[in-house]
Amino acid sequence: MIPVSVLVMTRDERAVIARCLNSAAAFDEVIVVDSASTDGTQEIAAAAGARVVAYAWNGRYPKKHEWSVAQAGARHPWQLHLDADEEITPALAEEVARLMAAGPRCAGYFITGRPIWQGHRLRFGTPNRKLVLFDSRRVHYPHPDDLAPGVSWEMEMHYQPMVDGPVGRLRQPMLHHLEKPxxxxxxxxxxxxxxxxxxxxxxxxxxxxxxxxxxxxxxxxxxxxxxxxxxxxxxxxxxxxxxxxxxxxxxxxxxxxxxxxxxxxxxxxxxxxxxxxxxxxxxxxxxxxxxxxxxxxxxxxxxxx
Structure with a gap:
């Protein structure tokens, strides 16, 4: 098993959560950080063998990813953070396994997300890269002034966590399923x-x-x-x-x-x-x-x- 804790952020993700969790089967630990789902997401996650942790946002910091780093009780210091509509490819899992076996040279790694747009895999266009694989002991999240009505949300938005150390990039992508209407x-x-x-x-x-x-x-x-x-x-x-x-x-x-x-x-x-x-x-x-x-x-x- 890959010695990395996978943390999946959810809120009413019944339609996609099983695919995401199945893609993380090679990892030693999978934690679902759930925001009061009412559609059966928690039950599906538990049945798949994931540990479900409840998250309730109080309108202030820390937001969900930052809270999860410190409070989800992950077994491993290295964490891979996913959204429920993302999928780890077998090639990406193999690359992470090799990285952990050799010993990471960086404190965090960007992973490219390749979109699946309405069921069609897009092979071209501008990729989206996120810093989602990192040593949780060497990461912190910024606290921008974004708690005002109309822009406030429980999740960190379009910015990356700050990493104390060098940052690399993995070659293999993950898939991002954009299937909602x-x-x-x-x-x-x-x-x-x-x-x-x-x-x-x-x-x-x-x-x-x-x-x-x-x-x-x-x-x-x-x-x-x-x-x-x-x-x-x-x-x-x-x-x-x-x-x-x-x-x-x-x-x-x-x-x-x-x-x-x-x-x-x-x-x-x-x-x-x-x-x-x-x-x-x-x-x-x-x-x-x-x-x-x-x-x-x-x-x-x-x-x-």
Whole structure:
């Protein structure tokens, strides 16, 4: 067995949790950190042999991943944190096993997530990398100012944990199943856009990017202020990274990414015109940025992961 504790974050994930847990079968310990699921997620997890730990957010820090590092009672210092819609590939499990057998040279590792969009595996386009495999003794999570109404959520958002030591990247990917209805994905991205606008306006984004390499930090700082960023993202995604070769599923994913960056820009510009703080900009207004489908005009303030 691989001497790593796998921690899976859940809240009403009946449809996907079994696949995630099955993919972690080679690991010595699997813990499901659950937020009061009512759809049978806890029972499915327990039947699969996972240990279920209850998490209840009090609206303050620590949020779910940080709390899990310290409070879930993991057997191993090395932890792999997953969302329930993610899947460990056999090749990734083998790579982690070799890494642990040889002795990790880094304190944490990024893993690339390859999307499965509405059942179609996307082989091109911009990958998503997350720092989810780490030595829990050498990691801490930042506490950005994001507890305001309209942007607050129990999970850490779009930032990485801070690692005390070198950081590497694994070659093999995990799979990220984006199977929820497109309307639900749009609602989720509207919420993400509100959060991102909030941390940009209150100056937190630069601090959250400190774990990036210097060149990447500078590039992201420039792109945050560039009005053509949504279209640059599209060009990189579809042309530079050949996302166009994924056909309609790839185009649909790229379209959502374009909309996400457009919403962020519009929220930031609107807040600046009105002289609002980041907190005010992030609060729900009843009128989301143009581009949202009529069926998804109001993003929930506390979406489910």
């Amino acid at each position: 497109v309307a639900a994905l749009v609602r989720r991205h509207l919420f993400y856009a509100r959060w991102e606008a909030h941390v940009r306006l209150n100056g937190e984004r630069a601090r959250l990017d400190r774990s990036d390499r210097p060149l990447r930090r500078r590039l992201k700082a420039v792109l945050r202020e560039a009005p053509l960023t949504p279209w640059l993202v599209a060009a990189v995604d579809l042309v530079g990274r050949l996302g166009v070769l994924d056909g309609p599923p790839g185009w649909q994913r790229a379209r959502l990414r374009i909309a996400y960056y457009r919403w962020i820009g519009r929220l930031v510009r609107r807040a600046r015109r009105r002289g609002l703080s980041g907190q005010s900009a992030g609060a729900p207004t009843g009128r989301e940025p143009a581009g949202a489908d009529a069926t998804t005009a109001s993003a929930p303030s506390t979406p489910r992961p």
